[in-house]
Amino acid sequence: MQTIYRTFFLLTFVSLVLFVIVFVKDQQFQQNPLSKEILQELQNKEQFLKNKIYTIYNVKVNFPIIIEDQLPNNLYGLASYKQGVIKIFLNKKRFQENKQYMIDSVLPHEYAHAMMFYFGDFTKTNGGHTKKWQQICYNLGGKKCDRFVDHNDILIEKLGGIY
Ligand SMILES: [Zn+2]
Numbered sequence: 001m002q003t004i005y006r007t008f009f010l011l012t013f014v015s016l017v018l019f020v021i022v023f024v025k026d027q028q029f030q031q032n033p034l035s036k037e038i039l040q041e042l043q044n045k046e047q048f049l050k051n052k053i054y055t056i057y058n059v060k061v062n063f064p065i066i067i068e069d070q071l072p073n074n075l076y077g078l079a080s081y082k083q084g085v086i087k088i089f090l091n092k093k094r095f096q097e098n099k100q101y102m103i104d105s106v107l108p109h110e111y112a113h114a115m116m117f118y119f120g121d122f123t124k125t126n127g128g129h130t131k132k133w134q135q136i137c138y139n140l141g142g143k144k145c146d147r148f149v150d151h152n153d154i155l156i157e158k159l160g161g162i163y
Pocket residue numbers: 109113127129149153154
């Protein structure tokens with residue numbers, strides 16, 4: 001009986017310690033900016049996308065990329081057009097579990113939305129996931145260029161009203 005009790009106590013204790021470690025790590029992630037490594041990878045990808053755009057469309061673009069922790073959980077990224085300014089938002093919370101997905105899939109997906117705005121195409125058909133958008137997304141080497149998504153990740157505000 002003693003052994004069983006001890007084993008049980010030990011297991012409970014170990015679980016508790018692991019729980020605290022996970023909790024503390026989670027808190028640290030939420031309160032700190034993304035690591036230098038992730039930011040560097042993001043920067044590399046951004047440069048890759050800009051080069052692609054220059055090669056294919058012969059234009060130089062520079063959309064601010066904002067790491068945002070106020071986006072809803074189910075939204076990985078967002079492309080916005082507000083009074084002539086195009087911005088890309090990436091959900092910080094989503095970097096914790098899958099940074100590669102954020103960099104290789106979400107960023108090109110949002111970049112393609114930003115390019116649509118750049119070209120003056122503000123269609124909201126299918127949440128902006130038109131064939132034209134998809135072609136840009138593929139051109140940028142995107143891995144998440146599915147036209148049939150269940151979310152809306154574009155925000156268009158022109159001269160006061162939201163389209
Ligand atoms: Zn989208």
